[in-house]
Amino acid sequence: MSRINYDLMSDVELKQYFLKHRGDRAAFQAYLDRINQRPRRIVASPNDPDFDEKVQAAIRQKLEASSKKQQEAD
Known part of the structure; x- marks a missing residue:
């Protein structure tokens, strides 16, 4: 099985992916990491x-x- 490259997904694609694959903790973590890197206003x-x-x-x-x-x- 090939590893999915979450970095190639847009924010929307990544969110949709982890919502469809709720057991994929790596996808969820990738999304959280991406969101937490954004500056907060x-x-x-x-x-x-x-x-x-x-x-x-x-x-x-x-x-x-x-x-x-x-x-x-x-």
Whole structure:
């Protein structure tokens, strides 16, 4: 049996693969490693007086970016 090269898969392909092959711990670990290597963006700290507004603005930005990508794909 040949070894699967997870590095050649896109994030979406790798996620779909490990969801279909839930017993493949190496695939799951490869996905977690890939996700954990990404830089994390801190939107607001819990003590920030503008916490709600900042979180809502970040969500709106994500939704707008996602919508724009979808429109470009269509």
